[in-house]
Amino acid sequence: MKSLVNQVDSDGIVLTTIDKLLNLARANSLFYMTFGLACCGIEMMQTGGPRSDFDRFGAIPRATPRQSDLMLVAGTVTLKMASRVKRLYDQMPDPKYVISMGSCSNSGGLFQGSYSVLKGVDRVIPVDVYLPGCPPRPEALLSALIEVQNKIKNEKYLRKN
């Protein structure tokens, strides 16, 4: 089978559905909100660096929730922070996705016995991908991003409710 580029080269026509084209665009332009709460935040920055390079998947860090599609909850969420997490999530425009990065964000992790730590970020916001690890390596975070991309590519967004 010829590749997409070769098809364009030969006759200039590519047949696809609107859903697929839209999802291809959405999946490869995931702007993520920089939201490092603890040591996972350092690993997230490392993933944005030249060795792992988040940018090659179209993921660009944004400093505001209003321009973001993806929230990376990277670190321990305290009860004081939990209401802020929810507010930031509410400020993001639809469609929005959440990666819960690391054990603390998934379940409270090492600190779940503490009086001030939220036992899993899914108690305040819906989570698409849970990424285990303490902290996860950059490769694991890339894998989680690709997982979100796969989820987006299989959506029928125009017919979503």
Next chain:
Amino acid sequence: MFKEHTLNTTEIIDLIQKNTQIEVKASENSYDASIIVEPKDVLPVMKFLKLSRDLSFKVLSSHTAVHDGEDFKLFWNLLSYEHNLETTIESSVPVVSPQIQSVCKVWKAADWLERESYDLFGIQYIDHPDLRRIMLPEDWIGFPLRKDYQSPEGYQDIENSRSEIDKRFKP
């Protein structure tokens, strides 16, 4: 400029007793020798330690507390750069009425350190300029580092009880 000889705890205690006529004693079983002061005498002793020319403890590097049975033990770590000294002042207040004089007037650094022990232990500092919680939210109930503290099941509208898996877990 370091001097050859620095004062040890016994000599500091002698200086305090000679100049302020306040009874203080050295702690018996401690990793680092500390000076035990009655809670009512804390403020005058601290003033002396800072203002005395032989000691001039101008730096309060840390202040913290421990819940030990019926009492809160309070610790102040003091440094004197001029005389190359360090010492620990220890005092204790009962848990039922944890009241002690604030040392904010002596060291400005005590402000936030005392707010922290108020936040976590509920120790009331008399004459503190702004005694309110420093790290926990202002509407938090209870003082978490007390031994009888029970973790809350939630905060505001956030549910935070233990999960079923966690309850079944036997270490």
